[in-house]
Amino acid sequence: MFSGPQDYTKLDLKRFEGHKDEVNCVAFSPDFQILVTGCDDERVRIFNANTGLFISRLKGHEGAVKAVAVSPNSRYIASGSYDKTVRLWRTATAQCLDILKGHKKSVEVVVFSPDSAQLCSGSWDRTAILWDVEDGSIIKVLSGHTSLVQSIAFSADREFIATGSWDFTVRVWAAKAHSAFPDVRVLEGHCGNIHAVTFSKDGMLASGSWDKSIRLWNPKVGRCLHVCRGHMGWVQALAFSPDGTYLASSSDDESVKVWDVVNGQCISTLEGQTDQAQHCSFTPGGALVASGSAMTTLALT
Secondary structure, three states: OOOOHHHOOEEEEEOOOOOOOOEEEEEEOOOOOEEEEEEOOOOEEEEEOOOOOEEEEEOOOOOOEEEEEEOOOOOEEEEEEOOOEEEEEEOOOOEEEEEEEOOOOOEEEEEEOOOOOEEEEEEOOOEEEEEEOOOOOEEEEEEOOOOOEEEEEEOOOOOEEEEEEOOOOEEEEEOOOOOOOOOEEEEOOOOOOEEEEEEOOOOOEEEEEOOOEEEEEEOOOOEEEEEEEOOOOOEEEEEEOOOOOEEEEEEOOOEEEEEEOOOOEEEEEEEOOOOOOOEEEEOOOOOEEEEEOOOEEEEEO
């Protein structure tokens, strides 16, 4: 059973340095052994997450790197750039395996499917593209949003893909042929840009917005279960605990909050040295990690 948020204490603070410009994005490997960063300097860097030591630099993009992701099997790294491309890299060798072309504007988010076989990217061109990792081909173009696609998530069973947009809506797409589900369901209710979406292992969907709220959804029927309010700033990132009973949110109000998903109530607010927290996630063991600007990592357990 996942330990309660009341047990959280700050454990460590690490610095990951080396980029020559503003860091836009960070991602951890599933085992939290490596940290990947993307920067306006057109580079992707890989660090040892435990020691903070630099491992390798990935070069090739011709524009700012806006998004990075590590595949669930840790074999691949994906990066999305202002140059309109997605690059697929081999983690072990830092080799560029493929350059995925299809977006017409800057790529702002990249996410792997749970089985590492597919990759989904979102762009300022208002679309998300589902790619085959093996051969780099386009499986499907997800069209319908009327503004930037800022966030993407796959459900654990790979049945659904959620996309969050600056058009204030979340769209839930059927990733496979699904007789009981429409091709896409539009979830409305936010009144600000949606910056984060994530699924729990049981299929609950959470969305975080610049309207300072978080919404918990039943995506299969399109029903909002709870509206979580309490942040004083934009919600930047979300993560469910391993057992799906808690949701963590990071905000530019310099806090990370933990919510009970059963009733939507905030049960813990973590403050102090979280002013740059643009990312939060849970380790398999239940520790909560918040990081920002790739300069600081706040580990809580």
